[in-house]
Amino acid sequence: MADYLSVTDFSSEEMEELWSMTDRLKANPLNNLLNGKNVLLLFEKPSTRTRVSFEVGVNQLGGSPIYMDASTSQLSRGEPVEDTGRTLDRYVDMVVARVYKHEDLVKLALSMEKPVINALSDLEHPCQIMADLYTIREKLGGIKGKKITFIGDGSNNVCTSLILGSALAGASIVVASPPGYEPKKAVVGMASELSANSVKVTGDPVSAVSDADVIYTDVFTSMGQEKEREQRLATFLPKYQVNQQLMKAAPEGSLFMHCLPAHHGEEVTREVLYGSHSVVFDQAENRLHVQKAIMLKLFNRKV
Ligand code: CP
Ligand code: NVA
Secondary structure, three states, rough: OOEOOOOHHHHHHHHHHHHHHHHHHHHHHOOOOOOOOEEEEEEEEOHHHHHHHHHHHHHHHHOOOEEEHHOHHHHHHOOHHHHHHHHOOOOEEEEEEEOOOOOHHHHHHHHOOOOOOEEOOOOOOOHHHHHHHHHHHHHHOOOOOOOOOOEEEOOOOOOHHHHHHHHHHOOOEEEEEOOOOOOOOHHHHHHHHHHHOOOEOOOOOHHHHEEEEEEEEEOOOOOOOOOHHHHHHHHHHOOOOOHHHHOOOOOHHHHHHEEEEEEEEOOOOOOHHOOOOOOOOOOOOHHHHHHHHHHHHOOOOOO
């Protein structure tokens, strides 16, 4: 059965289909399409939004979510990922996994017949970006031709999925990052194959926001990189902070987006996070609606 490990696992047509399904699920949240299905959430890292939105989403579709903190499983005592996958395959109908190493997610998916969903890895955060592109479509009336600007760590999971997802959806993206934190060349290459000239990389946040429809940022230090925190703060601040001064250089109607959790006063100020451009809590809400559509699609169910 199909997995959802990368934002590129769905085609642009399938993305559109998912968002139309999401519109219908948002209007009518409850049904029984996952009746009898057990969905395991296997998490190696902390989570608020992803965990709760998946648990509520499975409940709203009539299924049963089961949460397992990986540190309380036999994985923490060295049981191989593949044996874990082979075992889980006998019990549950789907696994939603948040892992440190993307390669572990791939091993898990290869060892299982049942679908596996990436709930964040060091490489990608596809559920986040599928929901964020839906939010842009909802707020700006469409996504094709829109200009997205990402400010911050261009090499992280959220930015990687945003670059690839934007290319698939027909939007263009400018990434403003300090040297050493630019998007990986392979990611820019893959996005360019999906859509020519869809990605630009710059070291200048002010020019990057000047004609942006969306200004997106994420933490400077992702989960698993905590030891680099001081050095990252020194590299990113003050130039790569999204604050009111930077937002003044952006168009009036532009959206401010952040996957959350936000570190107030680091990558974003409270004024911007709670300001008139911000749609961060609508993004968080849409995680719930979009992920329900993703699960239904992997189970070949339609609404
Ligand atoms: N944005 C996001 O994935 O949030 P959580 O870490 O709280 O799940
Ligand atoms: N880049 C962040 C996203 C958190 C939702 C991290 O991986 O910690």
